[in-house]
Amino acid sequence: MYLRFLMSLVLLAALGGVALAQQPTPPKTHLKVGDPAPEFSLRATDGKTYKLSDFKGKKNVVLAIYVLAFTGG
Amino acid sequence: MSVDSVPANREFAKQLGVTFPILSDFKRTAVKDYGVFNEEQGFGNRATFLIDKEGIIQHIDEGNVAIDPTTVVEACNVLQRKKASP
Numbered sequence: 001m002y003l004r005f006l007m008s009l010v011l012l013a014a015l016g017g018v019a020l021a022q023q024p025t026p027p028k029t030h031l032k033v034g035d036p037a038p039e040f041s042l043r044a045t046d047g048k049t050y051k052l053s054d055f056k057g058k059k060n061v062v063l064a065i066y067v068l069a070f071t072g073g
Numbered sequence: 074m075s076v077d078s079v080p081a082n083r084e085f086a087k088q089l090g091v092t093f094p095i096l097s098d099f100k101r102t103a104v105k106d107y108g109v110f111n112e113e114q115g116f117g118n119r120a121t122f123l124i125d126k127e128g129i130i131q132h133i134d135e136g137n138v139a140i141d142p143t144t145v146v147e148a149c150n151v152l153q154r155k156k157a158s159p
Contacts, residue, residue, distance in 0.1 A: 028108070028135060029107060029108030029109050029120065029133065029135060030108040031107060031108055031122070031130055031133065032130070032133075033130055033131060033132060033133060034129060034130065035129070035130050036128055036129060036130070037122060037124040037128050037129065037130050038103070038106035038107060039106075040096075040098070040102070040103040040106065042074065042096040042097060042098055042103060043079050043096070043097050044079070044094035044095060044096050044097065045079060045082050045083045045086050045094050045095045045097070046094040047079075048094065050094070050096060052124065052128065053128070055124075055126070056126065056127070056128050057126055057127070058126060059126060060123065060124065060125050060126055060131075060149065060152055061123075061124040062121065062122070062123055062124075062145060062149065063074060063107070063121070063122040063123075063124060064074065064120075064121045064139070065074050065075065065104065065107070065109055065117045065118070065119060065120045065121070065122075065139075066074075066075050066117075066119055067075065067116055067117070067118065067119050068075060068076070068077060068116055069075055069077040069081050069082055069084070069085035070081075070084075070085055070088075
């Protein structure tokens with residue numbers, strides 16, 4: 001009985017592994033180097049709204065997108 | 074930038090001690106326009122875009138590559154040098 005339980009546990013773990021491996025890879029952006037960057041207008045933690053076009057002719061911009069706040073990445 | 078709300082990012086920035094403002098794409102418009110929206114999870118995948126003064130994309134890091142800022146910093150340096158030498 002115990003062995004059967006253990007075996008089903010192993011099977012479940014294996015299935016879980018397969019499910020993880022089969023997760024679709026995250027979509028790749030359609031944008032390429034040399035493309036015009038899409039305009040954005042977003043509110044920031046300082047209460048201001050920043051537009052990409054505000055920086056045109058003035059500054060280079062690094063747009064860093066992270067997954068979620070309070071997570072490691 | 075992330076898809077978190079402004080208050081969530083504000084608290085996150087406070088915890089990290091970040092001094093620069095963080096953008097909030099709560100409506101998921103920018104992550105969609107930049108092709109990094111993860112529909113299943115509802116957030117933007119990790120990515121870094123370097124955009125020059127003319128609004129042209131000069132460098133893209135996507136996924137786990139984007140954790141390490143070395144390549145985008147190097148791309149920034151290249152861009153700066155270009156500007157310096159006419």
